Amino acid sequence: MPKIPLNLQWLRSSWTVFFGALVGIYIGLYDTQYLSIVAPLGQFYLDVLTMCILPILLTAISLSIxxxxxxxxxxxxxxxxxxxxxxxxxxxxxxxxxxxAIFTPGSQLDTESLKAIGQIIQDFSNADLVVDLHTPYEAPPEQSMLQAFLFSLVPANIFSALSHGYTVKVLFFALLFGFAIGAIRQQASDHLCLSFEGIYAAFTKIVQWMMYLFPFGLCGLLASTLSKIGGEALVAMIKFVPVVILAFISWFLIVYALMCWRLKHWVMPFTALKEPMTISLGTANTMASLPSALKSMHEQFGYDKQSVDLLIPLTFNLCRIGPTLYFALATMFVIQIYNVDLTFGVFMVVVLGSLLAGTATAGSSGVSMLTMLSLVSGPLGLPLDAVLILFVVVDPIIAPFRVMAIVHSACAIVTWVLPKPAHPMQTPLVSTH
Structure with a gap:
């Protein structure tokens, strides 16, 4: 198997990624003459990642279940x-x-920000779409959410679903197929698992290779995006980004407190998970944190290796805490942008729709993951395509926190699901006196 030369490891450095982001921002806002050079790099990077999403989704979930x-x-x-x-x-x-709902990041925006966002939405929408952010948004005629969801759930042809990128249909098939693999005889199941493991490993390796191109891809994506919308949208989203980061920090503290309560120790979990948390924040890539998370849960926490090797990948792929929380907050932002009345029914659609949309992001990451917001905005009649570009702009800032929420929650879930380890660890769970 080909290996990346060690002298290219600097491409994965956080400083390199940061520098690539700065160059992309500068080109997109101030020097668009270089756009024709860097924009194709961003599109190529995104296309390759998108190519890997559905195979990883199908094999990882079926194999784990x-x-x-x-x-x-x-x-x-x-x-x-x-x-x-x-x-x-x-x-x-x-x-x-x-x-x-509490911090209302999409409300009380100044006139210039509203005009900038309205112009962006109008530019990226159909020609006959009229945008007026100062009047309440009128949703289309109400439809049966349950009926629409069921019709969009089952793929008539799994190969067609794969070729067209229907993530929810592939997710349903992967879950059902995983249960079938677990129900057939052992020999046939082993053959299928071995094949799926090879496919999963191959596409994961491609994603790992693409991390070396991440600074260039990020540069191209930012330059292309900012050249279209300008810096006004960044100013308008300044209120949104701090609220998102605050929400993720709050979730981290809640999960950490529950994990410490379960383990009867308040220091060891933080020390043991320091490495996977750092990797998740630095790379904004869930799979890049997987080896470190497996090692920490087995060697530091002392859980059985077979159970950890099964539960951590399964949780990474199915329990998508980061996207779920972000989708709920982003949908509330869109609701406030369009002045939609926040009734109890709308609030519950946001909560349950975000849960489904977050689960549907299994196997996907980055910008392509944001399209799953349509599962929440669709039942509410909100034109997500028009405002999606706003979330793309700030995604490089938010993605590391979203990934950290997935990784940290996955490790915490293992401590809640499995019995406490019987053998002693390097650091005791319960302080001795």
Whole structure:
């Protein structure tokens, strides 16, 4: 297998990524003559990542569920895991919606910011779309959300769903196929798992290679985006970004407190998870944090290696805490931009829709992940395509916190689902006197 020369490791440095972002911002805002050079790099980077999303989604989820069902205690573990997953996702979406409702990042914007956002939305929308941010937005005729969701859930042809990028359909197929793998005889299941593991590893390796191109891709994406919208939108989103970061920090503190309460120790979890947290913030890539998270949960916390190797990848792919929280807050921002009345029904659609949309991001990351916001905005009749570019602009700032929420929550979920480790660790769980 080809290896990246060691002298190219500097491309993955946080300083290199930061420098690439600065160059992209400068080209996009002040020196667009270089746009024709850097913009194709960004599009190429995004296309390659998008190419890998659905194969990783299909194989990772099917493989994890299939292996889970083969374990002796799979029924108990699956039930406990499902309850914890649902509780975490519901808590994250509720926290995001509440943060949006309390801090109202899309309300009380100054006139210049409203004009800038309105012009951006109009430029990126259909020609017959009239945008007026000073009057309430009128949603299209109400439709059955449940009926629309069920019709969009089952793929009539899985290969067609894969080729057209229907993530929700592929997610449903992967879940169902994973249960089928766990139900068939052991020999056939092992063959399928081995094949899926090879496909998963190959596409994951491609993603890891692409991390060396991340500074160039980020530069091109930022330059291309900023050249179209200008710096006014960045000013308008200044109120949104701090609220998002504050919400993620609040979630981190809540999860950390519950994990410490479970383990009866207030220092060790922070020390043990320092490395995976640093990697997640520095790379903004979930899979890049996987090896460190597996090592920490086994060697530092002392959990069984087989259980950790199964639960951490499964949680990374299915319990998408970061996107769920972010989608809820972003939807509240769009609701406030269009002056939609926030009724209890609208609030519940945001909470439940964000839960579904966050789950549907399994296997995806970065800018392409943001398109899943349509699962929340669609039932509310909000034209997401028009304002999606606003979230693309600030995504390089928010993505590291979103990834950190996934990684930290996954490690915490393992401590809540599995029994406390029986053998001693390097650092004791309970302080001795």
């Amino acid at each position: 299939g292996r889970l069902l083969k374990q002796a205690n799979s029924q108990w573990l699956l039930l406990r895991l499902s309850l914890v997953f649902f509780a975490c996702l519901l808590g994250a979406s509720t926290l995001g919606a509440l943060a949006g």
